[in-house]
Amino acid sequence: xxxxxxxxxxxxxxxxxxxxxxxxxxxxxxxxxxxxxxxxxxxxxxxxxxxxxxxxxxxxxxxxxxxxxxxxxxxxxxxxxxxxxxxxxxxxxxxxxxxxxxxxxxxxxxxxxxxxxxxxxxxxxxxxxxxxxxxxxxxxxxxxxxxxxxxxxxxxxxxxxxxxxxxxxxxxxxxxxxxxxxxxxxxxxxxxxxxxxxxxxxxxxxxxxxxxxxxxxxxxxxxxxxxxxxxxxxxxxxxxxxxxxxxxxxxxxxxxxxxxxxxxxxxxxxxxxxxxxxxxxxxxxxxxxxxxxxxxxxxxxxxxxxxxxxxxxxxxxxxxxxxxxxxxxxxxxxxxxxxxxxxxxxxxxxxxxxxxxxxxxxxxxxxxxxxxxxxxxxxxxxxxxxxxxxxxxxxxxxxxxxxxxxxxxxxxxxxxxxx
Amino acid sequence: xxxxxxxxxxxxxxxxxxxxxxxxxxxxxxxxxxxxxxxxxxxxxxxxxxxxxxxxxxxxxxxxxxxxxxxxxxxxxxxxxxxxxxxxxxxxxxxxxxxxxxxxxxxxxxxxxxxxxxxxxxxxxxxxxxxxxxxxxxxxxxxxxxxxxxxxxxxxxxxxxxxxxxxxxxxxxxxxxxxxxxxxxxxxxxxxxxxxxxxxxxxxxxxxxxxxxxxxxxxxxxxxxxxxxxxxxxxxxxxxxxxxxxxxxxxxxxxxxxxxxxxxxxxxxxxxxxxxxxxxxxxxxxxxxxxxxxxxxxxxxxxxxxxxxxxxxxxxxxxxxxxxxxxxxxxxxxxxxxxxxxxxxxxxxxxxxxxxxxxxxxxxxxxxxxxxxxxxxxxxxxxxxxxxxxxxxxxxxxxxxxxxxxxxxxxxxxxxxxx
Numbered sequence: 001x002x003x004x005x006x007x008x009x010x011x012x013x014x015x016x017x018x019x020x021x022x023x024x025x026x027x028x029x030x031x032x033x034x035x036x037x038x039x040x041x042x043x044x045x046x047x048x049x050x051x052x053x054x055x056x057x058x059x060x061x062x063x064x065x066x067x068x069x070x071x072x073x074x075x076x077x078x079x080x081x082x083x084x085x086x087x088x089x090x091x092x093x094x095x096x097x098x099x100x101x102x103x104x105x106x107x108x109x110x111x112x113x114x115x116x117x118x119x120x121x122x123x124x125x126x127x128x129x130x131x132x133x134x135x136x137x138x139x140x141x142x143x144x145x146x147x148x149x150x151x152x153x154x155x156x157x158x159x160x161x162x163x164x165x166x167x168x169x170x171x172x173x174x175x176x177x178x179x180x181x182x183x184x185x186x187x188x189x190x191x192x193x194x195x196x197x198x199x200x201x202x203x204x205x206x207x208x209x210x211x212x213x214x215x216x217x218x219x220x221x222x223x224x225x226x227x228x229x230x231x232x233x234x235x236x237x238x239x240x241x242x243x244x245x246x247x248x249x250x251x252x253x254x255x256x257x258x259x260x261x262x263x264x265x266x267x268x269x270x271x272x273x274x275x276x277x278x279x280x281x282x283x284x285x286x287x288x289x290x291x292x293x294x295x296x297x298x299x300x301x302x303x304x305x306x307x308x309x310x311x312x313x314x315x316x317x318x319x320x321x322x323x324x325x326x327x328x329x330x331x332x333x334x335x336x337x338x339x340x341x342x343x344x345x346x347x348x349x350x351x352x353x354x355x356x357x358x359x360x361x362x363x364x365x366x367x368x369x370x371x372x373x374x375x376x377x378x379x380x381x382x383x384x385x386x387x388x389x390x391x392x393x394x395x396x397x398x399x400x401x402x403x404x405x406x407x408x409x410x411x412x413x414x415x416x417x418x419x
Numbered sequence: 420x421x422x423x424x425x426x427x428x429x430x431x432x433x434x435x436x437x438x439x440x441x442x443x444x445x446x447x448x449x450x451x452x453x454x455x456x457x458x459x460x461x462x463x464x465x466x467x468x469x470x471x472x473x474x475x476x477x478x479x480x481x482x483x484x485x486x487x488x489x490x491x492x493x494x495x496x497x498x499x500x501x502x503x504x505x506x507x508x509x510x511x512x513x514x515x516x517x518x519x520x521x522x523x524x525x526x527x528x529x530x531x532x533x534x535x536x537x538x539x540x541x542x543x544x545x546x547x548x549x550x551x552x553x554x555x556x557x558x559x560x561x562x563x564x565x566x567x568x569x570x571x572x573x574x575x576x577x578x579x580x581x582x583x584x585x586x587x588x589x590x591x592x593x594x595x596x597x598x599x600x601x602x603x604x605x606x607x608x609x610x611x612x613x614x615x616x617x618x619x620x621x622x623x624x625x626x627x628x629x630x631x632x633x634x635x636x637x638x639x640x641x642x643x644x645x646x647x648x649x650x651x652x653x654x655x656x657x658x659x660x661x662x663x664x665x666x667x668x669x670x671x672x673x674x675x676x677x678x679x680x681x682x683x684x685x686x687x688x689x690x691x692x693x694x695x696x697x698x699x700x701x702x703x704x705x706x707x708x709x710x711x712x713x714x715x716x717x718x719x720x721x722x723x724x725x726x727x728x729x730x731x732x733x734x735x736x737x738x739x740x741x742x743x744x745x746x747x748x749x750x751x752x753x754x755x756x757x758x759x760x761x762x763x764x765x766x767x768x769x770x771x772x773x774x775x776x777x778x779x780x781x782x783x784x785x786x787x788x789x790x791x792x793x794x795x796x797x798x799x800x801x802x803x804x805x806x807x808x809x810x811x812x813x814x815x816x817x818x819x820x821x822x823x824x825x826x827x828x829x830x831x832x833x834x835x836x837x838x
């Protein structure tokens with residue numbers, strides 16, 4: 001049996017500007033591959049009724065599965081419903097239950113609902129409406145002349161859960177369960193991509209299946225392992241066999257194999273050990289705290305964070321000695337240490353973390369260039385400071401600094417470094 | 420005259436994997452916009468003969484200009500020439516000059532040339548071959564029934580110079596040499612997309628040129644205006660004419676027309692007025708501070724930020740009365756006010772901002788549901804608190820809370836609200 005073929009339509013003139021790439025399609029491609037469905041075309045389309053109807057018709061003529069994202073909102077530009085109905089020569093009916101749900105949603109948030117919002121209750125004849133608890137536009141799923149047509153909202157936060165909850169299982173069933181694809185992502189922080197590849201390539205290049213792709217992000221490297229097999233057990237065995245030798249090649253460096261990002265890994269370690277944390281940030285300006293507090297339940301371990309840009313704030317809020325600042329400057333090993341000890345003392349937490357550096361674009365000198373960042377971790381075993389010089393602009397420097405701080409914490413919590 | 424429309428086809432199965440986005444199309448979109456040509460569809464296609472011919476046919480039926488990249492190489496997977504010939508019902512002729520050039524190139528690099536390489540000398544009847552000094556596959560340009568069809572090699576290093584040297588001038592001439600496109604983005608915070616559209620649509624829908632697209636993001640709505648004109652001055656006049664009436668329709672609500680995001684706008688206003696700011700964040704966990712400190716030079720106006728998750732931290736670091744916390748709970752108008760006043764006093768800044776709420780997924784009650792967020796701004800004119808109930812998950816609630824705080828600040832700084 002050859003794999004089912006899917007085409008993806010991303011709808012919205014704003015997606016065709018030179019400024020932003022469309023991301024829903026990449027995510028859907030990965031999900032579909034996992035279900036054994038191959039994507040043969042990805043199309044990004046402007047909000048134009050004639051264009052959209054023609055694109056739906058062409059995709060339905062070629063592919064087994066057609067998934068459109070976007071264009072389901074309430075404005076005059078939102079034409080996906082009408083275009084899909086036209087391409088399948090079906091009418092639209094206004095769904096009373098969706099109208100009620102829309103009214104209730106607006107009432108709940110005490111917002112007036114305009115009549116144009118009712119457009120979102122229009123469902124293609126024969127299609128099933130897919131609930132959208134995270135937004136106003138429901139999705140739609142239609143079986144039409146042997147094709148499966150799916151309309152999903154454009155915002156990723158609404159599209160992704162709707163796909164996972166209401167679409168994926170149905171497509172899986174259609175694709176047949178026999179041939180399976182399994183993926184695992186091994187994540188590493190605090191090492192450059194070339195450094196990881198030097199250790200990992202001699203290992204993973206011996207394997208044809210799973211196939212490994214290396215992917216670099218700021219302060220992080222990912223190894224994507226993809227195995228094909230006739231059953232789940234075989235796929236899992238193949239993945240685990242390669243993961244085992246990769247762990248040996250990168251001892252203690254892989255922080256996650258289960259999808260967790262570094263803030264989640266560190267939060268979980270702190271919770272398991274019942275330890276509390278306090279943060280003092282200068283050049284990262286709250287980014288470390290913001291990344292950690294993305295994790296639900298972090299409140300059990302994060303006592304507080306202080307962002308001290310001004311020297312005066314470092315003295316007042318963290319008790320850093322003014323003479324120390326005068327002698328070594330705010331971006332120094334000594335001040336990083338004092339900040340970490342200061343926040344730990346103020347919060348009476350078990351661990352204190354401090355970051356001070358020069359994120360740029362200005363403020364660098366030949367002694368202390370842009371990208372110079374000190375990270376200090378203070379715990380029962382005393383204070384450890386790491387001096388870093390990160391490449392890249394302001395955003396990259398800040399992101400890398402938070403990654404290093406989290407990785408130092410992780411290694412300390414696992415006993416791979418003193419804490 | 421309305422603008423020429425272009426569709427872009429990126430050809431190659433390797434472009435449809437989940438890991439990499441296709442980049443040629445973004446580059447071409449920008450080049451075409453500058454030449455006054457609007458891209459209405461971008462398509463990424465697998466190497467499949469039937470699919471490709473159908474895609475060429477559909478694009479040629481809709482667009483004035485069709486540009487394909489990739490699939491011009493010598494292998495069996497390279498099907499672009501054949502598909503384009505099929506879609507235009509034309510034959511392929513083997514071009515003697517290209518055959519000679521190929522032979523010479525292989526001889527120069529002392530590589531044996533296989534017969535399959537001769538495929539690259541096949542040119543569509545009536546098309547012009549575009550030389551490719553940087554690779555083996557020449558491009559092709561065909562005028563067909565009022566459409567311009569262009570085939571370019573996939574490697575960006577070959578595609579880009581070929582486009583600039585052999586295609587751009589011709590497309591410019593076709594578009595009208597002086598035809599220009601200008602864009603402007605009007606940004607609004609603190610209003611839902613449907614609310615903005617209800618006020619804006621009656622205005623912008625009266626204009627055919629500029630064309631307006633509305634785009635919703637968490638806590639933000641954007642109106643993208645695109646004008647076509649015969650010269651820069653006319654384009655600018657058209658844009659400004661529409662922007663003027665949109666400003667009247669959305670009085671005081673447009674925070675930026677020059678590309679700046681809200682954190683930059685607020686930082687600029689604070690700098691102009693020589694005012695300093697201090698932040699106290701609970702549920703946003705440093706996200707407001709992190710967003711503001713993305714702006715270079717914010718250190719001149721941001722004194723400090725404190726993230727107080729625990730009640731004890733609110734008492735110790737912000738001087739919030741423990742009895743107030745006991746009586747009203749941490750998520751309350753009263754505690755938001757006390758946090759804003761507390762951080763202003765601690766930092767001796769002119770303005771204090773506080774956010775306290777329930778970001779979820781847990782911690783909500785019927786009285787205080789997930790998404791309930793109080794934002795307080797404290798200044799010379801006293802303290803203002805806004806109660807919000809945001810839809811969406813943890814990430815969305817946090818993002819919207821920071822947007823509302825920044826928008827309240829902006830309105831206060833502009834004298835549109837007390838501060």
